[in-house]
Amino acid sequence: KAFVVNNLGVAQEGAKKYDAAGITFSRASDMEQANSTYARNAGALLYRLGKYSTAATYLERALKTGAQDKQVVLALGDCYARGQRTADMEALYGNYESMFASDFTYNYNLGVMKKAKKDFSGAEVAFRKALSLRDSDGSTIGNLGVILFNKGEFAESRELFEKLMGIEPSLKNKKNFAAAAARSGDVKAAMPIWLEMLKANGNDVETRLLVADAEYELGNTKSAMAQYKAALATKSTSAMALDGVGRCHLRDANYPGAEAAFRSAISADSKFVPAYNNLAVVLEKMNKRPQAIALLEKATLIDPNNSDVTKNLKRMKAAG
Known part of the structure; x- marks a missing residue:
C-alpha cells in the first residue's frame, strides 16, 4: 500500500501539485518507515516547500535507513541551520566531512555554525572556502566582511563590502562599507554615504557623530563643531x-x-x-x-x- 501512495505522490509532483505531493510522500514514509526512498521523497519535497522543521524529520529518517547521498545530508544540514539546531548540524557535518570538501552549501553552513559558536577563526576559514566556490554570494561576502572587520582587517573587509554594495546596494551594506573605509584610513570614501544617510534622516545621531569625527580628523574643526x-x-x-x-x-x-x-x-x-x-x-x-x-x-x-x-x-x- 505504501508503494501505491508513494506513486501517487510522484504523480502529484509531476502535475506540480507540490503541497499535495508533500502530504502524500509523508504518508507513504510514515506507513513504511524503513524505506529510505519514501523518506527521501518526503524530506526533499518538504525542503523545497520551505517546511524545514518537518523536512528534517524525514531527511533524518532517510539517512538512518540508507540514503547516504550528498543532497540528503546538505538539505538536512540546511534545515538544522535554519532551525538554529547548531549541535545537530555540527554532528551531521562531522560525520560526513570528507564528502563535502568542495561543496558551497556545506562550507557556508559550516561557517554559520562556527560563527554561532563564536569560533570566528573557523568561521573565517569556512566562509573563505565558500567564497572560493561561489564568489558572488552576498551572504558569504557579508559574513566574511563582518568577521574581518571585527578582527581589525579593515582594508580587506572594505573590499568585500564594496563588492557587496555592487551586488546589493542596501543601506546596511553601505553603512558597513563606510565603516570599513573609515577604519582603513579612507574617511573621504565614507563621507558621501554618511551624508546620504543624514539627508534621509537628520536625527540619526550615530551617523552625525561619524561625520563630525571624520571632519575633526580631516582638520575641519569648524565643520566638526557644527x-x-x-x-x-x-x-x-x-x-x-x-x-x-x-x-x-x-x-x-x-x-x-x-x-x-x-x-x-x-x-x-x-x-x-x-x-x-x-x-x-x-x-x-x-x-x-x-x-x-x-x-x-x-x-x-x-x-x-x-x-x-x-x-x-x-x-x-x-x-x-
Whole structure:
C-alpha cells in the first residue's frame, strides 16, 4: 500500500501539485518507515516547500535507513541551520566531512555554525572556502566582511563590502562599507554615504557623530563643531557629542570652553573615559596638574586598560 501512495505522490509532483505531493510522500514514509526512498521523497519535497522543521524529520529518517547521498545530508544540514539546531548540524557535518570538501552549501553552513559558536577563526576559514566556490554570494561576502572587520582587517573587509554594495546596494551594506573605509584610513570614501544617510534622516545621531569625527580628523574643526552641535540639538545628553565639542575648543586653545564641554560629557555619562582624559589635558594646560592627575587616577578605576589615560598619568606624575 505504501508503494501505491508513494506513486501517487510522484504523480502529484509531476502535475506540480507540490503541497499535495508533500502530504502524500509523508504518508507513504510514515506507513513504511524503513524505506529510505519514501523518506527521501518526503524530506526533499518538504525542503523545497520551505517546511524545514518537518523536512528534517524525514531527511533524518532517510539517512538512518540508507540514503547516504550528498543532497540528503546538505538539505538536512540546511534545515538544522535554519532551525538554529547548531549541535545537530555540527554532528551531521562531522560525520560526513570528507564528502563535502568542495561543496558551497556545506562550507557556508559550516561557517554559520562556527560563527554561532563564536569560533570566528573557523568561521573565517569556512566562509573563505565558500567564497572560493561561489564568489558572488552576498551572504558569504557579508559574513566574511563582518568577521574581518571585527578582527581589525579593515582594508580587506572594505573590499568585500564594496563588492557587496555592487551586488546589493542596501543601506546596511553601505553603512558597513563606510565603516570599513573609515577604519582603513579612507574617511573621504565614507563621507558621501554618511551624508546620504543624514539627508534621509537628520536625527540619526550615530551617523552625525561619524561625520563630525571624520571632519575633526580631516582638520575641519569648524565643520566638526557644527556637526557635534547638530547632534546635541537632537540628543543634548550625548557624551560623545559633548566630548567632540570639547576637543574642538581644545584644538582652538579655548580652554575654558573645552573644560566646560568635557565636564558636561562626564555629567552625561560618568563612565565615558575619553572625556576624563581630555579634561585632564585641559587642566594641565591651565596649570592645574594635581587636579588633572586626580582625574586620571579616577579614570583608571573605570578603565584600567585605557592606554591614553595610562600614558598621560605616567607623564604627568613624572613631570611632578
